[in-house]
Amino acid sequence: LIARVLSNSTRKMHTRRGSITDVVITDDAASHGRPRLSAVGPGSGHGTLKVTFFNGFRAKAELLPGRRVMFSGKVTQYGSSLSLTNPDFNLLDEDPDMPGMDPEKLAAMPVPVYPATSKLTSWSIQKVIATLLETLDLDDVPDPLPESVVRREKFLPVAQAYRLIHRPESHADWRQAQDRLRYQEALVLQAALARRRAQLAAEEATARRPVTGGLLAAFDQQLPFTLTAGQAAVGKTLAAELAQDSPMNRLLQGEVGSGKTIVALRAMLQVVDAGGQAALLAPTEVLAAQHFDSIRRTLGALSRDPMLSGDSLLAGLAGDAVQVSLLTGSLPTAARKRALLDAASGAAGIVIGTHALLSENVSFYDLGLIVVDEQHRFGVEQRDVLRSKASKPPHLLVMTATPIPRTVAMTVFGDLETSVLDELPAGRAPITTHVVGLAENPGWADRIWTRSREEIAAGHQVFVVCPRIGTDDDGDFSPGEAEPSAADLEGGSSARELASVTAVVEHLQQEPALAGVPLAPLHGRQDPAVKSAAMADFTANRTKLLVSTTVIEVGVDVHNATLMVILDADRFGISQLHQLRGRVGRGGLAGTCLLVTSLEPGHPSRRRLDAVAATTDGFALSQEDLKLRREGDILGASQSGGRSTLKLLRVLEHEDVIARARTDAQEIVGNDPSLAQHPLLAAAIDEYLNPEKEAFLERG
Structure with a gap:
């Protein structure tokens, strides 16, 4: 609301300490017989509005009669009178960019909104930005977007985009600027992800190829039920990726009760068949113990009792049975020492545990696969600790029943290859x-x-x-x-x-x-x-x-x-x-x-x-969760809430932008993995992703 101050008076409150400052304002056209202020409320014929401030010391000092001011707040009506209580305000006649400007034009100009605090208002930030814009040569700002993309999308030049997003004169100005800068943000992020994926693919992992007549084959033969089509298809995908000499990095999303554990167990058995070890990280001791019991029960005769396996090294990594060990913080000392020795010596082919697996004194003989159950309960740093216990980059499988917002965001951004189990096994009831x-x-x-x-x-x-x-x-x-x-x-x-x-x-x-x-x-x-x-x-x-x-x-x-x-x-x-x-x-x-x-x-x-x-659709619920809670810090440890690295991108709103940027990024990185031919894009990635954030990408 843009108006001129008619009067300013202050009185003490009767029922408590403090004062009330009443300011009466009018729209500039009121003196010409057009009381337009009435348009903001149900009443008519009122060319004035009362603005009330509780303990409004700044309002008392600055809102002097005759001054032209922009107010931001909620207009209410009491009886036939309009009022505004404790609004934010900005003195326009003190703004060097605004003196004498036509009120009609001023009222039509968009006002940039910055992330303000109670003591630092958006208008204060706007003034600082305006000062900075005067000192900067925006024409020297590097453009990370390839010229071909700018032409194809008909984007504004980068200098003009920065000017118009901070000082627009029309809605079209900031929308065009925002479209350009949003795509720029998406491409920089997607290029960083694509570059990381390329680097990961170039790393040398140990291939864990299927073995004829091994534990996995024996396990499949003794299963008392038939795998669902989804379980079989995902299992085939995992088997193929585990057999590659580049590390698997896959998210397995399945509804509650869709049989993710069986799929993960089959992958672990393939790794054990190939001479490696698998670690399953669970968020609670109750769940770790349940996994330990259920996996040994499911394996049946294929599970070797650690007390009967003897002390021979590598006993759990070959033969007709596999040793499954449990490692949690509350284990008795003797059992804990035995579990640590079995993991380090290779006697345990499958090690199931909680955060205790992340301890410094835990080591593995040949860690080939990490399975993280309910990954939203772990931060990326914790997964990184476990990955560091392998001599070569291990394969990684993370599982979730309902992706939390960060997982949905990472999936949309394509940082993880994704498999979905959307079919419930027989016997599951609604x-x-x-x-x-x-x-x-x-x-x-x-x-x-x-x-x-x-x-x-x-x-x-x-x-x-x-x-x-x-x-x-x-x-x-x-x-x-x-x-x-x-x-x-x-x-x-x-x-x-x-x-x-x-x-x-x-x-x-x-x-x-x-x-x-x-x-x-x-x-x-x-x-x-x-x-x-x-x-x-x-x-x-x-x-x-x-x-x-x-x-x-x-x-x-x-x-x-x-x-x-x-x-x-x-x-x-x-x-x-x-x-x-x-x-x-x-x-x-x-x-x-x-x-x-x-x-x-x-x-x-x-x-x-x-x-x-x-x-009961888990993915639909994750979408609703994302609407309510935002993406979280896509590139950081924060898993939810408002601390988002993203500035203009919103995962649900701009999936089309993200998809186009991902396609462009894949093509750019595919043709130029080191981005040597795109130095400005590489520099933007380094600027946007400081080393800590880039490390988060690498850690998955």
């Missing part, structure tokens, strides 16, 4: 998801436990998930956790009492509907033996109801569980909710997931719950 809104239906709180008793009476089991362990903590969220809480996402308060495992267990022990039901807690702070016992009892159907934190988020496989109750579900992200509900419906029995929330229906966090309830 999962029905409902949002249980207690704000509008408080009576449903009791119905949740009656419904739980009905499932248990039918011979089934129930998961209850809480965001907290006790009343003095924030649950099992690890420091590297990708999912922010709802309070983080909305900037809200966590003052309301959240469900905790300890409190819910106490409540359910007194709940009449669950009288006599065996129930138990499970969370990350329990002693490892207690956790293992709790999980074993639930798996064996001795415990009917398990009250847990997100420690059961991934990998937990209890076929008899049919109901998942997630309390304070608004505290979890889309990816977590999708993962959690995937714990039910795994044994051919239909699953139900209840997303319980106390938030009002219009609250922003309810949108996430509605999205999860509306579909």
